[in-house]
Amino acid sequence: MFAYAMRRLGLGATIILVAMMILFSMIYLIPGDPASVALGPRATPEMIAELRSRMGLDDPVLVQFWNFVSSAVQGNLGVEALSGRPVLTVVMEQLPFTLAMVLCSITWAVLLGIPLGCIAAVKRGGFVDRVIGVLSVAVIAVPSFVVAIYALLLFAVHLKWLPAIGAGESGNLKSQLMALILPSLAVGLGWIGYIARLVRASMLETLEAGHIRTARAFGLPERWIIYNYALRIAILPTVTLLGVGIGHMLSSSVFAEIVFARPGIGKLVYEAISTRNYPLVTGAVLVTTAFFVLVNVLADLVIGLLDPRVRASFN
Amino acid sequence: MKNNETKGFAVNRRQLLVGTGALSLSSLLFPRNASAATGGILRVRSYSDLQVLDPAFMMSQSDQDIMQAIFTKLVARPAGDEWTWAPGDVESIEQLDEKTIAFKLRDQLGFTDGFGQVTADDVKFSFERIADPATGSAYAGDWAVLKEVEVKDTLSGVIHLTGPFAPLWTTTLPGSSGLIVSRKALAEVGGKITTKPVGQSGPYIMKEWQPKQRTVLVKNPDWKYEQGAYDEIHILPIEDEKTAEMGYEAGDLDYTWTAVSSIKRLKENPPADTTVIEKPSLAFVWLGMKNTTAPLDNQNVRRAIQHAIDTAAVVDAAYYGAASTATGIIAPGLSGHRDANLFAYDPDKARELLAAEGAEGITVTLDILNKTERLTAAQVIQANLADVGINCEIRQHDSGTFWNLGGAEADPNFPLQLYLSRFSMYPDPSWATAWFTTEQIGQWNWEHFSSEEFDELNKAGQLELDEAKRDEMYKRMQDIMEESGQYVFLTHEVVGVEYRNSVAPAIMPNAMPLFDKFKPA
Numbered sequence: 046m047f048a049y050a051m052r053r054l055g056l057g058a059t060i061i062l063v064a065m066m067i068l069f070s071m072i073y074l075i076p077g078d079p080a081s082v083a084l085g086p087r088a089t090p091e092m093i094a095e096l097r098s099r100m101g102l103d104d105p106v107l108v109q110f111w112n113f114v115s116s117a118v119q120g121n122l123g124v125e126a127l128s129g130r131p132v133l134t135v136v137m138e139q140l141p142f143t144l145a146m147v148l149c150s151i152t153w154a155v156l157l158g159i160p161l162g163c164i165a166a167v168k169r170g171g172f173v174d175r176v177i178g179v180l181s182v183a184v185i186a187v188p189s190f191v192v193a194i195y196a197l198l199l200f201a202v203h204l205k206w207l208p209a210i211g212a213g214e215s216g217n218l219k220s221q222l223m224a225l226i227l228p229s230l231a232v233g234l235g236w237i238g239y240i241a242r243l244v245r246a247s248m249l250e251t252l253e254a255g256h257i258r259t260a261r262a263f264g265l266p267e268r269w270i271i272y273n274y275a276l277r278i279a280i281l282p283t284v285t286l287l288g289v290g291i292g293h294m295l296s297s298s299v300f301a302e303i304v305f306a307r308p309g310i311g312k313l314v315y316e317a318i319s320t321r322n323y324p325l326v327t328g329a330v331l332v333t334t335a336f337f338v339l340v341n342v343l344a345d346l347v348i349g350l351l352d353p354r355v356r357a358s359f360n
Numbered sequence: 361m362k363n364n365e366t367k368g369f370a371v372n373r374r375q376l377l378v379g380t381g382a383l384s385l386s387s388l389l390f391p392r393n394a395s396a397a398t399g400g401i402l403r404v405r406s407y408s409d410l411q412v413l414d415p416a417f418m419m420s421q422s423d424q425d426i427m428q429a430i431f432t433k434l435v436a437r438p439a440g441d442e443w444t445w446a447p448g449d450v451e452s453i454e455q456l457d458e459k460t461i462a463f464k465l466r467d468q469l470g471f472t473d474g475f476g477q478v479t480a481d482d483v484k485f486s487f488e489r490i491a492d493p494a495t496g497s498a499y500a501g502d503w504a505v506l507k508e509v510e511v512k513d514t515l516s517g518v519i520h521l522t523g524p525f526a527p528l529w530t531t532t533l534p535g536s537s538g539l540i541v542s543r544k545a546l547a548e549v550g551g552k553i554t555t556k557p558v559g560q561s562g563p564y565i566m567k568e569w570q571p572k573q574r575t576v577l578v579k580n581p582d583w584k585y586e587q588g589a590y591d592e593i594h595i596l597p598i599e600d601e602k603t604a605e606m607g608y609e610a611g612d613l614d615y616t617w618t619a620v621s622s623i624k625r626l627k628e629n630p631p632a633d634t635t636v637i638e639k640p641s642l643a644f645v646w647l648g649m650k651n652t653t654a655p656l657d658n659q660n661v662r663r664a665i666q667h668a669i670d671t672a673a674v675v676d677a678a679y680y681g682a683a684s685t686a687t688g689i690i691a692p693g694l695s696g697h698r699d700a701n702l703f704a705y706d707p708d709k710a711r712e713l714l715a716a717e718g719a720e721g722i723t724v725t726l727d728i729l730n731k732t733e734r735l736t737a738a739q740v741i742q743a744n745l746a747d748v749g750i751n752c753e754i755r756q757h758d759s760g761t762f763w764n765l766g767g768a769e770a771d772p773n774f775p776l777q778l779y780l781s782r783f784s785m786y787p788d789p790s791w792a793t794a795w796f797t798t799e800q801i802g803q804w805n806w807e808h809f810s811s812e813e814f815d816e817l818n819k820a821g822q823l824e825l826d827e828a829k830r831d832e833m834y835k836r837m838q839d840i841m842e843e844s845g846q847y848v849f850l851t852h853e854v855v856g857v858e859y860r861n862s863v864a865p866a867i868m869p870n871a872m873p874l875f876d877k878f879k880p881a
Contacts, residue, residue: 075760075761076760076761076764076773076774077758077760077761077763077764078764078767079760081763081764081767082759082760082763083419084498085419085498086783086795086804087498087499087501088498089498090803092496092498095496127411127412127417127419128411128412128554128555129552129554130554130555138571138572139571139572197606197610198606201606201610202606202609202610205610205611208610208612209603209606209607209609209610209612210596210598210603210604210606210607210610210612210613211573211574211596211607211612212573215568215570215573303599303600303603304600304603305603306597306598306599306600306603306607308570308571308572308573309572312572313572316599318758318760319758319759319760320759320760321760
């Protein structure tokens with residue numbers, strides 16, 4: 046198990062390195078001078094040249110890449126050229142807001158998606174199964190931003206139950222939770238449908254398995270069989286999906302952070318790209334890529350813990 | 361037996377879950393306060409998060425709005441519909457002659473963080489620091505004619521200029537370059553303030569900055585003069601105008617700018633307890649034509665394009681009928697504003713010019729920023745040009761790409777021909793013309809427009825203190841621009857603002873706020 050975890054982490058490091066190489070290539074292929082964008086129209090050519098030099102933009106791309114990687118390994122992602130603030134600080138200020146939203150979205154998806162999938166499988170072919178099927182496809186099909194805007198209009202503008210913008214008052218947990226409800230619902234709604242469909246399909250397959258028939262033959266209660274035998278196996282693809290889904294949700298966070306004027310890593314990267322703030326772009330992407338890789342490694346390990354067959358394959 | 365003993369107080373898991381759920385639901389169902397203007401807190405929107413709170417290095421209007429509230433100044437900009445100035449935190453300020461200004465500070469102004477009284481020496485430091493090329497301030501031009509600030513005593517001083525400078529009273533002193541910072545504080549922080557201001561001295565001080573969330577200003581407890589009306593001002597950075605409008609309607613904001621497209625709707629049907637106003641902007645939007653390559657190196661082709669574009673239709677479509685057409689780059693209310701353009705919409709004349717030059721059926725490119733109103737404007741221009749026989753290919757860019765299209769290091773993959781642009785402005789005509797001099801070619805003069813007469817007038821306009829003469833000079837400069845065939849002036853845009861009736865906002869003629877002067881109505 047330990048060797049497997051190490052192998053996965055090694056692979057993860059390679060993925061991060063490749064991702065950063067692609068990012069650096071893309072950054073230097075797109076037009077736009079970060080120094081002149083940052084300094085604005087009143088800057089003189091000398092000021093622009095000085096800032097370019099300070100940002101290290103005069104060095105060859107490979108030198109810049111090497112400088113970035115060697116510093117990043119030591120935990121230094123550089124500094125923002127204009128404010129002089131460490132990039133890591135800026136990124137870590139924003140990351141918790143995005144992670145809270147992603148976590149909350151996953152919670153919506155898991156708490157609603159898994160039970161709905163189970164019920165649909167148990168009631169296979171019946172009215173409830175059909176209703177859940179239609180609803181699941183519907184929430185997958187509706188674009189998240191449409192959900193976000195309508196939810197905002199209904200719950201924030203019309204009913205005034207929830208805040209429309211921001212991340213809540215600092216130090217006020219209730220206010221922060223209230224501010225999380227709408228954006229996380231918007232990001233996670235589609236995933237409720239995905240998970241419900243996946244769990245249903247997986248449950249149907251598992252419920253036909255030999256050990257389930259044996260359990261039924263022994264007269265074990267149906268609820269016991271479903272939750273302790275069938276679901277435990279049927280949920281494995283869901284764990285894998287959630288690992289990948291976190292990456293998708295990190296991407297989706299951009300629109301939610303803009304629509305709901307929330308702070309977060311998505312909006313930070315979006316703005317940094319618009320202003321060609323390369324140190325911030327590379328730093329933020331490095332942190333989110335590392336997080337995504339870590340989550341997927343953890344998902345693999347969780348599957349190993351849940352499924353003895355996978356665990357055996359580690360060796 | 362044990363269960364029976366504790367039964368009266370026991371809560372099982374199901375009861376706990378039900379109870380928690382009910383509690384959560386009840387708190388959710390309890391409607392939130394509809395107005396945010398309660399408890400002495402004012403919640404306002406800013407266009408962007410703060411970046412640098414240093415008058416010498418500030419980055420945006422948002423920085424400027426905050427700095428105006430937390431630093432003292434010699435000259436203030438009053439709220440109202442006219443661009444004027446008023447004495448700031450001074451007992452007196454007087455122009456002795458065209459090169460000399462005497463001032464005396466109020467005697468109870470102090471810096472926070474233990475940096476002592478605001479003195480004439482701090483004024484000297486603040487202004488000379490910006491003017492000093494070694495500082496590397498992009499705003500050195502504001503003090504281009506500063507010779508020195510002479511310190512007479514603790515509170516009094518004299519500003520000596522090398523020559524007359526018309527923008528001094530319109531933009532330099534009332535703007536960020538006229539704010540006073542503490543010499544001692546700046547020395548302590550290494551010569552530059554970034555996001556954490558030191559030595560604050562205004563009626564408000566910055567209490568807290570939550571990046572990308574809010575900036576909190578609170579009353580300065582040591583401020584001895586007219587107090588700010590709100591205990592706290594929360595400034596929320598919201599880039600998207602529609603999001604801000606929804607935040608306002610949900611009760612999360614007391615004051616916000618609106619999208620131009622919403623002005624008409626909001627004026628006809630405002631949210632409850634709300635005032636909606638519109639103000640003219642100082643900004644200018646124009647269609648530029650770079651004259652270095654064919655077919656736009658031919659002045660008659662450029663003139664044909666000037667005649668081909670129906671500016672009223674372009675502006676109506678792009679700004680939903682809310683904005684007016686422009687007659688130049690200088691907005692109404694400022695010296696040099698023209699009454700009319702020289703070349704009106706005349707498609708027949710355009711066709712005639714094109715035929716004379718054998719230029720029917722030519723193709724041109726039109727580069728724009730990827731914003732809705734620019735695309736709409738570009739599409740109307742495209743239709744106008746098609747009407748006279750010119751094919752127009754629209755190319756959209758993100759801001760990072762667009763703002764590098766015309767500079768010295770422009771991407772050769774995107775050679776410029778036509779482009780739509782917008783510059784924001786300070787309330788002095790010199791800020792409109794400064795970008796179109798020959799010296800600016802390769803920087804912001806993307807059209808490569810060059811005129812000796814224009815360049816000379818641009819220099820003279822900054823030195824001329826006679827308003828009538830200045831007015832004529834700037835009008836002439838716009839005539840020269842238009843005669844070159846390289847410009848079609850489109851609009852100065854319009855700014856929509858909505859605010860609670862419980863708030864009496866203090867706003868400048870172009871709807872920019874003076875947060876420290878906001879009051880309850």
